[in-house]
Amino acid sequence: MTAANPHADGPAIEKELTVFLAGRTGSEPTPDQDLFTTGVITSMFALQLVVHLEDEYDIEIVGPELSMDHFRSVRTMTALVQRLAPAGRDA
Numbered sequence: 001m002t003a004a005n006p007h008a009d010g011p012a013i014e015k016e017l018t019v020f021l022a023g024r025t026g027s028e029p030t031p032d033q034d035l036f037t038t039g040v041i042t043s044m045f046a047l048q049l050v051v052h053l054e055d056e057y058d059i060e061i062v063g064p065e066l067s068m069d070h071f072r073s074v075r076t077m078t079a080l081v082q083r084l085a086p087a088g089r090d091a
Helices: 010-025 043-057 074-084
Strands: none
Touching: 010 043, 010 074, 043 074
16 A cells, blocks of 8 residues: 555565674674674663664653563564654654
8 A cells, every 4th residue: 555664564674773783893793693692782781772763763662661572682673673663664
């Protein structure tokens, strides 16, 4: 019916996050890689990641959504973005 919303497209979100993380950390993570236990990101960098996700996908991450578990991997961040992105929003 409507054009695909790139902000709700899981593979596109995963790719963008992977490129963003690789550019900032010098390490290209796999979608399910635990970014905290493997040292790709720290809790301080996670704050920058929250700002990036909010700005890039026009979402607000507050309260229980700020759980570290939502930022543990590219795949969990993708699910968070998809859950919080407004439905039917223009790209």
